[in-house]
Amino acid sequence: MDKLDLARWQFAATSINHFFFVPVTIGLAFLTALLQTAWYRNGKPEYLRLVRFFGVLLVINIAVGVVTGLVQEFQFGMSWSAYSRLVGNIFGAPLAMEGLVAFFLESTFLGLWIFGWDKLPRGLHLATIWLVSAGSLLSALFILAANSWMQHPVGYKMVHGKPQLNDIWAVMTNPVFLWGYTHVVLDSIVTGCVVMLAVSAWQLRKGSASKEIFRHSARLSIGLLVPVLAVDMLVGSELGVIEGRYQPMKIAAAEAQWQTCQPCSFSMFQIGGGNNDHTPTQIIEIPHLLSLLATNSWNGKVVGLTPLQNQYSAKYGPGNYVPNVFVQYWAMRVMAYTASLVFLLGLWGLWLMWRRKSLANSRWFLFLATWFVIAPFLINTAGWLLTESGRQPWVVQGIMLTKNGVSPSVTTTDLWISVVGFGLIYTAIALLDAVLMVRYGRRELAPAPSEGTAEAGQQVRVPSVLY
Amino acid sequence: MTLVQFWFLLIAVVWTGFFVLEGFDLGVGMLHGVLGQDDAGRRAAINTIGPLWDGNEVWLIVAAAAMFAAFPGWYATMFSGFYLALVLLLAALIARGISFEYRGKRDTASWRRTFDGLLTGGSVLVPLLIGVALGDLLHGLPINASQEYTGSFWNLLQPYGLYTGITLVAICVVHGATFIALKSVGDLSVRGANLATRGAPVAGIVLLGWVIWTHAIAGKGVLPNPVEVIAVLALFAGAWLIHDGRQGWAFAATTVAMALTVLSIFSELYPRVMISSTSSAYNLTIHNTASPGYTLKVMTVIVAIFLPVVLAYTAWTYYVFRRRISVTDIRAHSGE
Numbered sequence: 001m002d003k004l005d006l007a008r009w010q011f012a013a014t015s016i017n018h019f020f021f022v023p024v025t026i027g028l029a030f031l032t033a034l035l036q037t038a039w040y041r042n043g044k045p046e047y048l049r050l051v052r053f054f055g056v057l058l059v060i061n062i063a064v065g066v067v068t069g070l071v072q073e074f075q076f077g078m079s080w081s082a083y084s085r086l087v088g089n090i091f092g093a094p095l096a097m098e099g100l101v102a103f104f105l106e107s108t109f110l111g112l113w114i115f116g117w118d119k120l121p122r123g124l125h126l127a128t129i130w131l132v133s134a135g136s137l138l139s140a141l142f143i144l145a146a147n148s149w150m151q152h153p154v155g156y157k158m159v160h161g162k163p164q165l166n167d168i169w170a171v172m173t174n175p176v177f178l179w180g181y182t183h184v185v186l187d188s189i190v191t192g193c194v195v196m197l198a199v200s201a202w203q204l205r206k207g208s209a210s211k212e213i214f215r216h217s218a219r220l221s222i223g224l225l226v227p228v229l230a231v232d233m234l235v236g237s238e239l240g241v242i243e244g245r246y247q248p249m250k251i252a253a254a255e256a257q258w259q260t261c262q263p264c265s266f267s268m269f270q271i272g273g274g275n276n277d278h279t280p281t282q283i284i285e286i287p288h289l290l291s292l293l294a295t296n297s298w299n300g301k302v303v304g305l306t307p308l309q310n311q312y313s314a315k316y317g318p319g320n321y322v323p324n325v326f327v328q329y330w331a332m333r334v335m336a337y338t339a340s341l342v343f344l345l346g347l348w349g350l351w352l353m354w355r356r357k358s359l360a361n362s363r364w365f366l367f368l369a370t371w372f373v374i375a376p377f378l379i380n381t382a383g384w385l386l387t388e389s390g391r392q393p394w395v396v397q398g399i400m401l402t403k404n405g406v407s408p409s410v411t412t413t414d415l416w417i418s419v420v421g422f423g424l425i426y427t428a429i430a431l432l433d434a435v436l437m438v439r440y441g442r443r444e445l446a447p448a449p450s451e452g453t454a455e456a457g458q459q460v461r462v463p464s465v466l467y
Numbered sequence: 468m469t470l471v472q473f474w475f476l477l478i479a480v481v482w483t484g485f486f487v488l489e490g491f492d493l494g495v496g497m498l499h500g501v502l503g504q505d506d507a508g509r510r511a512a513i514n515t516i517g518p519l520w521d522g523n524e525v526w527l528i529v530a531a532a533a534m535f536a537a538f539p540g541w542y543a544t545m546f547s548g549f550y551l552a553l554v555l556l557l558a559a560l561i562a563r564g565i566s567f568e569y570r571g572k573r574d575t576a577s578w579r580r581t582f583d584g585l586l587t588g589g590s591v592l593v594p595l596l597i598g599v600a601l602g603d604l605l606h607g608l609p610i611n612a613s614q615e616y617t618g619s620f621w622n623l624l625q626p627y628g629l630y631t632g633i634t635l636v637a638i639c640v641v642h643g644a645t646f647i648a649l650k651s652v653g654d655l656s657v658r659g660a661n662l663a664t665r666g667a668p669v670a671g672i673v674l675l676g677w678v679i680w681t682h683a684i685a686g687k688g689v690l691p692n693p694v695e696v697i698a699v700l701a702l703f704a705g706a707w708l709i710h711d712g713r714q715g716w717a718f719a720a721t722t723v724a725m726a727l728t729v730l731s732i733f734s735e736l737y738p739r740v741m742i743s744s745t746s747s748a749y750n751l752t753i754h755n756t757a758s759p760g761y762t763l764k765v766m767t768v769i770v771a772i773f774l775p776v777v778l779a780y781t782a783w784t785y786y787v788f789r790r791r792i793s794v795t796d797i798r799a800h801s802g803e
Contacts, residue, residue, distance in 0.1 A: 063568035066521065067561040073528050077535065077546025078553055084546075085614075088539020089758035096536040097769050099529035104777045107525050108784055111518030119787055159759075168765045407547035409616040418554045425561055432565070436572055466800050467510065467517050467571050 006415035007079040007406050010422060012388070014071050016381050017426045021065035021433070023380055026140060026185070027192015028058040029133040033126075034220065040126045045448035046213040054196065054217070056440050059114060064433045066107070071422065073099075079415070083395050083405030090156055090165040091146050098142035106135025115466075140184055148177035150396045151387070152246040163399055176246065179239040180387075186232035187383070191376035193225040194342060197349070198373035199441040204359075205366040210445035215360055222349035222359075229343050236339075236383075237293060243390075244294045244302075247397060249312075249321060250390030251294050252305045253328035256280060262301035264290035269333075274326040278306075316398075323392045327385055335382035342375050470763040474537040475740070475753045477770065479733035481533055485526035486594075486635070486729045487722055492516040492523055494643015496563060496590025497636075500583050502647055502658045506576075509583060511794045513567065515650040518788050520567060522781060524560070536766055540614055540756030541740045548608060548616025549600055552623055556596045563589030594639045595632040599623065601732050602631025606684060607744035614751055627680060631732075634677040637670040638702070638728060642721040645705060649714040652793045660709050663717065667706035674728060675699050681735060694734075698727035 001009070032054050039047035073095070076084045084092070109131040116125055149155075155170030156163040165171070200218035204211055244251035252258075256270060258278045266289035273280030291300035305322050312321035345368060352359040359365070395402040468476075495516045503509030516523075534542040546553060562585040570582035606627045609618040644666060647659030678695045682688060691699070705720035736742075740756060743749035757763070 059568060060572070063565050066524075067564040070524075070528065070560050070564075071557050073531055074546060074553055074557060077531075077542045078550050079547070081543035081547035084535060085539050085543035088535050088542060089762040092532065092536030092539055092542070092758070093762055093766060096529065096532040096766060099525060099532040100769065100773050100777065103525045103528055104522060104781070108522040108777075108780055111521055112784055112787060115518035116787060119790075164759050165762045165765070407543075407550070409544075409547050410550045414550045414620075417551060421554055421558065425558055429561065429565060432569065436569065440572075466797065467513050467567055 003410070003412045003415055004403050004406050006412065006419055007410075008402065010079060010415065010419050011075060013419075014068065014075065014422060014426065015388075016384065017430060018065070018068040018072055019380055019384060020377055020430065021061050021068065022136075022140070023184075023188035023191035023376065024061045024195055025058065025065045026133075026136045026188035027190070028054060028061065028195065029129070029136050029192075030189055031192045031196055031220065031224075032058055033129045033133045035217070036126055036129050040122060046210075046216065049210070049213060049445050049448050050217050053443075053445055054199075055114075057195075057199070057437060059110075060433060060436050060440065062110060064429055067429070068426070078418075079407055079410060080395070080405045081407035081409070083400060086400055086405075087163060087396060090153075090163060090171070091149060093165065093168065094142040094146040094149075094171070098139055098146075102135050102139035102142060104135075106132055106139060109135065137185060140188070141181055144181040144184055145172055145174070145177050148174045148180050150394075151180075151243065151391055152176040153396055153399055163396075175242050176239075179235060179242050183232065183235045183239050186228050186235060187376075187380065190225060190229050190232055190342070191380065193221040193228070194376045195373060197221040197225065198370050201366040201369035202442060203445075205363065205370065206442075208444055211360065213445060218349075218359060219353055222346055222353060226343070226346040226350055229339065229346060233336075233339060233343070236335075238296075240293055241296050243387075247390065248303055249305065249308055249323055250328065250386075252302060252308060253323045253325045253390060254332040254386065255290050255294075255302070256282075256325050256329045257290070257302055257304050258306050259304040260301065260307055261304065262291070263288050263299040264294070264302045266290040266293065270329065273329055275322060275324065319393070319401075321393060323390050327389045331382045331385040331389065335379050335386060338375050338379045338382070342372060342379070345369060345372055470760060470767065471753050471757045472738075473767070474533070474757070474763055475733075475737060478530060478533050478537065479730060481526060481530040482733065483726050483729040485523070485530055486639075487725050488523040488526060489520070490594070490635075490639045490725050491642045491646040491718075491721075492520040493590045493594050494639040494641070495647055496520075496586050496643070497640060498643055498647065498659075498662065500587050502644070502655060502662065504654070504658075506579065507794050507797045508655055510571070510797045511651055511655055511792050512647055513570070513586075514792050514797065515647055517567070518784065521564075522784065524564070527560075533766075537758055537763060538740060538753065538756040539758060541751055544610065544614050544616055544741060544751060544756075545600070545604070548610075548618070549603075549623060551620045552596055552600060556593065559589040559592035559596065561589075562586070563593065591636060594635045598632030598635035599628040601635075601729075602628035604741050605631075605681065605732060605735055607742035609745050610741060610743035610749050610751065611745060612749055614749070614756070617745070627684065630677060630680060634670075634673050634728070637666070637673045638721070638725050641666045641670045641702065641705065642718075642725055645709055645714065645718045645721045648709060649718050650791055652791050653795075655794060656714075656791070660712075660714065663721075664706050664710045667702045667709070667721070670724075671699050671702035671706075674702060674724070677728075678731075681731075685735065694727050695731055698724050698731065701727070 032051060035047055035054065036051045039051055109128045113128040113132055116128060149171055152174060153163065154174050155165060155167035157166050196217055200214040200221065203214040204218060240251060255266065256273045257264065265285040265287045267282035268284035270280040270282045288298055290302060291298060294300060294302050309321055313319065348365060352362050352365055391397060393401050395405040495512055499509050499512035503512045566582040566586035570579055603623055603625065606625055608616060608622060611617050641663055644659045644663035648656050648663060651659065678691045678699065679689050701720045701724035705717045705724065708720055709717035738753050739750045740753060741751040
């Protein structure tokens with residue numbers, strides 16, 4: 001492997017790993033804040049116990065999200081210095097805003113939340129978890145604004161062949177950003193819901209002593225999961241249309257569509273395919289569906305990869321401008337199909353809830369809901385592969401090729417050392433996180449702190465968590 | 468002051484903020500094993516920084532991101548040039564960060580010893596490596612006409628850089644020991660105070676050596692300037708104050724020493740940001756690495772709005788957690 005391959009593998013692997021933890025953090029912070037709000041309003045100790053229980057899972061996750069996020073912040077300059085030098089004046093700005101506006105908020109108030117149980121009045125303490133949630137959402141906002149600029153650069157002018165920011169408002173209202181950010185936020189809440197549901201289902205299935213209490217969290221997660229995922233899938237579909245407008249290669253590759261079509265059908269599966277096989281066997285073709293997905297119209301036209309390649313060669317000079325078709329085709333399907341399964345699971349859960357008592361007694365549902373904890377990680381990874389691999393060979397669409405962004409001063413040996421080093425560290429902490437999440441997710445619910453049983457509105461002293 | 472100068476100053480201030488705040492929690496991380504005699508003692512030491520370290524570390528992220536936005540050329544050359552050193556730094560930060568959260572998650576001695584070791588090692592490496600890097604900026608590194616680093620990992624390990632790293636580690640130790648003395652009670656506080664009393668004069672002498680060496684490199688005589696004199700004297704004053712039982716004032720003194728040391732590094736650099744040992748014509752300066760004016764204006768507005776807010780809630784956090792931590796509390800908490 002050469003320098004470019006190594007740098008790309010390292011960035012992809014560390015980013016994917018980082019994004020295992022981020023949506024869990026965003027989702028669980030939001031759900032924990034909801035639970036604590038419920039406790040604040042009704043004063044029932046079982047809600048406090050749930051807050052403390054899921055709060056531990058949240059904190060275990062945040063630790064890994066924070067430390068893997070450090071690597072993200074540094075490696076633009078480390079491995080992609082030519083890229084950083086060229087676009088730092090645009091791409092760096094939202095990153096700096098993220099640090100100042102979001103990271104300080106999230107970290108500081110997380111400390112206040114964890115250690116402030118017995119030091120802050122109840123209302124103020126509730127506000128701290130909401131500020132943690134706000135910080136995590138803001139962090140996603142700025143990084144998505146930066147990422148969307150790479151997908152669809154806006155708000156700049158070219159000066160001596162270099163892009164210069166001239167309209168920050170355009171960057172912050174980039175349509176790819178607005179839809180992409182909404183998609184990521186909803187997706188993170190879905191991830192949090194699935195994790196909370198899986199833990200609750202495990203506890204219900206094992207008939208833990210606190211069964212009754214975990215029904216609350218199961219109901220909360222199912223009740224939120226279904227509507228949020230429904231909207232999320234619609235938003236994702238619209239994002240596809242928007243990306244198709246600015247990055248037609250990305251969408252054409254997601255269907256392995258080499259020739260222009262109108263109207264276009266969608267294939268459920270294919271055998272073969274890839275950049276060297278233009279005529280894969282497509283199975284179960286649904287007429288008009290690709291037209292709908294890519295253009296929002298029944299008879300929409302999708303320009304094929306071959307004509308796009310010719311257009312790009314004419315515009316940008318000779319080269320191969322087709323992303324990895326195999327990755328695009330399957331990433332799109334893994335994401336969409338798995339999300340549909342999660343949606344069906346959610347509907348099943350709603351139906352069981354509607355039939356009153358049966359949620360806690362449906363062993364099949366509880367079994368499946370536990371194992372579905374894997375689903376959001378699959379969806380998230382596939383979704384980012386679709387977006388990022390679909391941008392290739394560009395690092396910034398139309399402005400810089402990925403191969404030109406890599407650091408000139410870094411050697412292949414340097415990259416081998418870091419790939420192996422980060423590989424080992426990331427594997428270790430991902431395993432550690434998974435083991436601790438499972439361990440703490442399976443724990444019996446801790447009893448309510450004795451003082452915590454006080455009536456709502458009364459000043460209560462809940463002991464703080466300590467390291 | 469131009470916007471470019473303002474952003475250099477701001478980045479110097481953010482680095483200073485990082486070393487002043489994270490500096491004491493790095494020191495606590497290094498010393499928790501030495502000062503805490505048993506597990507409860509070590510836990511008490513860690514809990515003095517429990518709610519604070521994560522927010523403190525954000526100063527590092529903001530420093531890097533501000534360099535990225537305001538001086539992309541500096542960020543690009545420095546971060547790619549220091550590649551392997553930064554891999555090591557990130558490993559140290561990761562080890563440290565997860566140790567806080569995961570140390571208490573299993574109740575076995577070997578589990579805790581592992582994370583104690585990672586916390587100590589990580590806490591030493593972080594200021595050492597950043598110190599080496601800052602020293603290298605001043606001393607000069609092989610950089611060519613297109614602002615690319617042309618050396619290898621070994622070029623980074625020059626004596627002056629290493630000594631800068633050691634100097635910062637020494638100040639972090641004293642700063643951290645003073646913080647433990649200030650934020651705990653009983654034996655733990657006494658041991659922190661004793662270590663600070665003995666350590667501060669040593670750190671003062673180390674710092675004086677750094678000042679003289681720095682002046683020798685710059686070729687402007689060995690006499691320290693007033694800022695550097697105050698930094699060195701603050702460490703001696705710190706030793707005296709803590710010996711006298713005035714822990715709050717002692718902590719103020721180590722804060723001053725840390726802040727002035729880091730600011731000295733940046734004022735020595737100015738208006739350069741990375742010195743080229745290949746040719747002074749290739750030096751990176753604030754002018755040939757800065758972002759265009761529009762970006763700096765936008766960022767200035769953001770900073771003007773949000774930095775005061777951040778400072779306000781950070782100060783409030785320190786107020787909320789002003790109470791000292793006692794080993795007895797820790798024992799009561801874990802039901803021993």
